[in-house]
Amino acid sequence: MFNSSVLLKEYDLKVTPQRVAIVEELYRNGHMNIDELYQSLLKKFPSISLATIYKNVNAMVEKIFLNEVKIPEAKSVYELAKEEHSHLICSSCGKIEDIYIDTSVLNDSVATISDFKVKDTKVVFSGTCSDCQKSSK
Amino acid sequence: MFNSSVLLKEYDLKVTPQRVAIVEELYRNGHMNIDELYQSLLKKFPSISLATIYKNVNAMVEKIFLNEVKIPEAKSVYELAKEEHSHLICSSCGKIEDIYIDTSVLNDSVATISDFKVKDTKVVFSGTCSDCQKSSK
DNA sequence: ATATCTGCAAATGCTTTGCAGGGCA
DNA sequence: TGCCCTGCAAAGCATTTGCAGATAT
Numbered sequence: 001m002f003n004s005s006v007l008l009k010e011y012d013l014k015v016t017p018q019r020v021a022i023v024e025e026l027y028r029n030g031h032m033n034i035d036e037l038y039q040s041l042l043k044k045f046p047s048i049s050l051a052t053i054y055k056n057v058n059a060m061v062e063k064i065f066l067n068e069v070k071i072p073e074a075k076s077v078y079e080l081a082k083e084e085h086s087h088l089i090c091s092s093c094g095k096i097e098d099i100y101i102d103t104s105v106l107n108d109s110v111a112t113i114s115d116f117k118v119k120d121t122k123v124v125f126s127g128t129c130s131d132c133q134k135s136s137k
Numbered sequence: 138m139f140n141s142s143v144l145l146k147e148y149d150l151k152v153t154p155q156r157v158a159i160v161e162e163l164y165r166n167g168h169m170n171i172d173e174l175y176q177s178l179l180k181k182f183p184s185i186s187l188a189t190i191y192k193n194v195n196a197m198v199e200k201i202f203l204n205e206v207k208i209p210e211a212k213s214v215y216e217l218a219k220e221e222h223s224h225l226i227c228s229s230c231g232k233i234e235d236i237y238i239d240t241s242v243l244n245d246s247v248a249t250i251s252d253f254k255v256k257d258t259k260v261v262f263s264g265t266c267s268d269c270q271k272s273s274k
Numbered sequence: 275a276t277a278t279c280t281g282c283a284a285a286t287g288c289t290t291t292g293c294a295g296g297g298c299a
Numbered sequence: 300t301g302c303c304c305t306g307c308a309a310a311g312c313a314t315t316t317g318c319a320g321a322t323a324t
Binding site: 051 | 288289291297299
C-alpha cells in the first residue's frame, strides 16, 4: 500500500502535512502543474503559500523523487518517480497519460549512426485521447 | 541556397534586418535560446531590444516556421522548422544535435496497447556527446 | 500611404529568497 | 532542544504589453 510518510523519510525529507498532501495529490492525480497543486492544497490548507509548494516540489525533484515532465505548449507537470515510461498528451483536453512501451530500439538506432552515448530517452506523444475521439464524432 | 528573406515572405512576415538576422543566426547555429539570440544580435544591432527578439520568435513560432525545443533541465531553444527529427542533448557540455531516426515503431507500439491517436512524437535523448566522451578519458 | 515593426519603458507573471515564528524528530 | 519547515513579504527574473517614432511594401 502507498505510504507517503515512508516515502518522504526514505528521501530524507521531514514529514510535514503539506508534503504529505503534495505526495498524495500527485499519487491520486498522476500529473499536476504547480498551480494545480497549489489550488488543490488550498482546500486542505487555506493559508498554504505558493512558496511552500515551490520549495517542496524543488526539494523533491532534487532528491529525484519527483520528475518534471516538459510538455509542448503547456506548463511543466510533476509526477512521482517510477519506472521509465513515456507520455501521451491529448491536444484536445490536455489530459496526460503514462504509457509503458519499449524505447530501446531507438537507442540502438542512435548507436548505429552516431557516437553519442545515450543515458536517458524521453518520448512525448501528442495527439487525441480516446475520450476526445469519441466526443468529436 | 538558403535565403532568409524568401523564407520570411513565404510565412507572411515583413522582412526586417532584425528578423533576417534571427533566421540567419538560427540557420548557422542550429539551436539557440532567447538569450543566446539576443547576445548574438546585439553585435549587429547594438540597440536591439529583448522585446523585439521575443516578439519575433513568438511570431515565427506561431507561423510554425520556428520550433521550440523543450530540454530537460535547461532553457528551451529554438530551431528552424524542418523535417521531423529527434534531439541529442549532451549533459556534459550542453550541446544539442539533430538526429534523424525513424520513430514510427513507437507509434505502432502505442497503437497496439492504447486507443490514443498519435499525431506527433517528440524524442529527446540525454547523454554524452562524442567530444565529451573523448575529453573525459 | 499605411500597416507593421522597433525600441523603450512599464507592467505582468512566475519563481526564489530572507526572515520570524512554529513544528517535527 | 535544535534544526528544519511554513507563510509572508519582498526581491529577482523572464516575458509581455503599450506606445510613439521609424520602416517595409
